[in-house]
Amino acid sequence: MRTLDFVTKELGRRKWRSTTGILCIILGISIFVAAQTTNKALYDKTKEQLLRLGANIIVQPKEEPFDIYSGLSASSATLPEMYADKIRSIEHSKMLVAVSPKLYERFAVGEVNLLVAGITDDERRAKPWWMINRMVLIGEFPQDKEVLLGHYAGAHLGAVSQIELNNETFSVTGVLDETGSADDFMAFVILNVLQDLTGKRRMVSMIEVSTSCIACPKMDIYDVANEIDKALPDDAAVIPIKQIAEAQIGTLTQIEDFTRVIYIVVLCLGAFLMMNYMFSSVSERRHEIGILLAIGMDAGEIYKVFILKALILGVVGGFVGYVAGTLISMVASPRIADASISPLPQLLPYSAVLSTVICVISSILPARRAAQLDPVEALREV
Amino acid sequence: MIEVRNVSKRYGNVKALEGVTSKVKNGEFVSIVGPTGSGKTTLLNIIAGLLTPTEGDVIVDDVSLYELSPSERTAFRRKKFGFIFQSFNLISYLTAIENVEIPLYLAGVQQTEQRIIAKRLLDKVGLRDRLSHLPSELSTGEQQRVAIARALASNAAVILADEPTGNLDMRTAEELMRYLKELNMGGVTVLLVTHNPQIAGFADRKIQIVEGRLI
Numbered sequence: 215m216r217t218l219d220f221v222t223k224e225l226g227r228r229k230w231r232s233t234t235g236i237l238c239i240i241l242g243i244s245i246f247v248a249a250q251t252t253n254k255a256l257y258d259k260t261k262e263q264l265l266r267l268g269a270n271i272i273v274q275p276k277e278e279p280f281d282i283y284s285g286l287s288a289s290s291a292t293l294p295e296m297y298a299d300k301i302r303s304i305e306h307s308k309m310l311v312a313v314s315p316k317l318y319e320r321f322a323v324g325e326v327n328l329l330v331a332g333i334t335d336d337e338r339r340a341k342p343w344w345m346i347n348r349m350v351l352i353g354e355f356p357q358d359k360e361v362l363l364g365h366y367a368g369a370h371l372g373a374v375s376q377i378e379l380n381n382e383t384f385s386v387t388g389v390l391d392e393t394g395s396a397d398d399f400m401a402f403v404i405l406n407v408l409q410d411l412t413g414k415r416r417m418v419s420m421i422e423v424s425t426s427c428i429a430c431p432k433m434d435i436y437d438v439a440n441e442i443d444k445a446l447p448d449d450a451a452v453i454p455i456k457q458i459a460e461a462q463i464g465t466l467t468q469i470e471d472f473t474r475v476i477y478i479v480v481l482c483l484g485a486f487l488m489m490n491y492m493f494s495s496v497s498e499r500r501h502e503i504g505i506l507l508a509i510g511m512d513a514g515e516i517y518k519v520f521i522l523k524a525l526i527l528g529v530v531g532g533f534v535g536y537v538a539g540t541l542i543s544m545v546a547s548p549r550i551a552d553a554s555i556s557p558l559p560q561l562l563p564y565s566a567v568l569s570t571v572i573c574v575i576s577s578i579l580p581a582r583r584a585a586q587l588d589p590v591e592a593l594r595e596v
Numbered sequence: 597m598i599e600v601r602n603v604s605k606r607y608g609n610v611k612a613l614e615g616v617t618s619k620v621k622n623g624e625f626v627s628i629v630g631p632t633g634s635g636k637t638t639l640l641n642i643i644a645g646l647l648t649p650t651e652g653d654v655i656v657d658d659v660s661l662y663e664l665s666p667s668e669r670t671a672f673r674r675k676k677f678g679f680i681f682q683s684f685n686l687i688s689y690l691t692a693i694e695n696v697e698i699p700l701y702l703a704g705v706q707q708t709e710q711r712i713i714a715k716r717l718l719d720k721v722g723l724r725d726r727l728s729h730l731p732s733e734l735s736t737g738e739q740q741r742v743a744i745a746r747a748l749a750s751n752a753a754v755i756l757a758d759e760p761t762g763n764l765d766m767r768t769a770e771e772l773m774r775y776l777k778e779l780n781m782g783g784v785t786v787l788l789v790t791h792n793p794q795i796a797g798f799a800d801r802k803i804q805i806v807e808g809r810l811i
Contacts (some may be wrong), residue, residue: 510674
C-alpha cells in the first residue's frame with residue numbers, strides 16, 4: 215500500500231461515484247475550453263469582417279489633405295509614391311494587409327465630371343468585396359488602357375464600352391456592383407497610367423493602409439499609425455480612421471470581456487461543483503476515515519489522501535475537459551456563430567493547470583474536515 | 597501494563613463512566629462485560645487513546661496516554677494496539693491483502709515487505725485463497741479473520757476487540773475466540789468487550805461495568 219493507492223483504488227473500484235466527481239470538473243473545463251475556442255474563432259472572424267470595412271489608416275499630404283469622406287473633390291497636393299515602400303518596410307509590416315497608393319484626378323467625360331482614381335494591384339487585396347454581378351473580379355481589374363467604373367459612375371455614363379480621358383481612349387472592363395462607398399462615384403485606372411496622363415509621375419494623392427491586428431494581438435492600429443508616422447517624412451499626415459479603429463478595438467474588447475466573464479463563471483462553477491463533490495465524498499467516507507484514524511493513520515495523512523485525489527481528478531478532468539470542450543465547440547460553434555473552429559492545442563496545458571488548481575483549492579476545506587473527524591463519532595456510523 | 601486511573605467520561609449531564617480504576621497486566625486476557633449502554637465501548641475507546649476522558653488518565657507501559665499530543669497518541673496507538681471491531685470495519689474498496697497491508701504501510705514498512713507479511717498473516721488465518729477478494733466478496737467469518745490479520749499486522753502487543761463476535765454465528769464466534777486465545781497464549785494482551793457471557797468465558801478475568809461503574 216501507498217498513499218496513492220487509497221486514491222487510485224477508491225477511484226477505480228467506485229467507478230460510478232468517481233465518474234460523478236470527475237464530471238463536475240470536466241463540465242467546468244469543457245465549458246472553459248469551448249468558450250475559449252469559440253471566442254477565438256469569433257475574434258478572428260470579427261477581425262476579418264472589420265477588415266472588410268476598408269482602409270483604417272490614411273496617409274495624405276499634410277499641406278492640403280484630400281477629402282476622404284466625400285471623395286468627390288481632388289486636391290493638387292501629392293506625395294511621392296515611394297512612401298508606400300517606406301510603409302511596407304515598417305517593423306510590424308506583417309500587420310499590413312494592403313498598402314494602396316492612389317492618385318485622383320477629375321476629367322470631363324461628355325457631360326459627366328468624372329473622378330478617376332489611379333490604383334495598383336494592392337487595391338484588389340484591400341477591397342476583396344469589389345464584385346461585378348456578385349462575382350469577384352478576375353479579368354475586369356483594369357490593365358494598361360482600361361478603366362473600371364464605379365456603380366453610379368457607370369450609371370451616369372450610360373452603357374459605354376470605352377471612354378476618353380485627356381484624349382486617350384480607355385476600354386471599360388466592367389461596372390462594379392454598388393459598394394455604398396465613394397468608390398461608387400469613381401472610375402479606376404492603373405496608377406502609372408494616370409500618373410503619365412496627368413504628368414504626376416511617381417506621385418500619389420493618398421495611400422490607403424489596411425491593417426489587421428491578428429498577427430500582433432498586442433498592438434492596435436494607433437500603434438501601427440505611429441510606426442508609419444515615424445517612417446515617413448514630415449510632409450505626410452498619417453490618420454487612423456477613428457470610427458473604424460474604435461469599432462475594431464471596441465468590438466474586440468467586448469469579445470475579450472465576454473470571454474473573461476465566462477472564465478470567471480466557469481471557474482466559480484467548477485470550484486463549487488468540486489467542493490460539493492469533495493464534501494459529499496468526505497461525508498460518505500466518514501466511517502472509513504474513522505477506521506483509518508483508529509488504526510493509526512494521522513490527520514495529515516488523511517488530508518494528503520483527499521488532496522491527492524483532488525490532484526488526480528484535476529489532471530484527468532483537465533485533459534478530458536479539453537477534448538470535450540474542443541469537440542463541443544467544433545459541433546456547436548458553426549451552428550451558433552457561423553464560425554469555423556480549429557482546436558487550440560495551447561489550451562491543453564492551461565486546462566490541466568486550471569483544472570488541477572480548482573480541484574485542489576476547492577478540496578482544501580473538505581480535506582481539512584476529513585482530517586479533523588472524531589474517530590469515535592465516525593466509527594459509530596455504519 | 598495498562599492502568600486506568602479514576603477515569604470518568606461525561607457527555608453534558610450524562611455520565612458514561614464514573615471513577616473507573618483498573619489494571620491489566622501484559623499477557624492477560626480480560627473481558628469487559630456489561631449490558632448494552634453500560635460504558636464498555638467508551639472504556640475501550642479511552643484505553644485506546646481514541647476518546648479523551650473528562651477526568652482521570654490511562655497509563656500504558658509507563659506512558660500517560662492523554663499527556664501525549666494527538667499525533668504522538670496516534671503514533672503510540674499505531675505501534676501498541678491492534679483493533680478488531682464488531683462490524684469488522686474493513687475498507688470496502690480494498691482487497692483482503694490490501695486491508696492487512698494498511699497498518700504495515702502506516703508503520704513505514706516497504707511495499708514488497710508489506711505484501712510478504714500480509715500474505716503470511718492471511719495464510720495464518722486460513723485465507724490464503726481469498727487474498728484478492730473485496731470485503732463484499734467474503735463471508736462474515738472471513739471478513740472477521742481479515743480484521744484479525746489486520747490487527748496482528750502491526751505486531752501489536754495489545755489487541756482491543758469490541759464485540760468481535762457480535763455479527764458472527766456461534767460456531768464462527770467460537771472459532772474466533774479460540775484464535776484470540778491462541779494469540780494470548782503467544783504473549784499478546786487481549787482486551788475484549790462483550791455482552792455475551794459465553795464469549796466472556798474465554799477470558800482469564802472479567803471486568804464488569806454497570807451504568808458506568810465497575811462492580
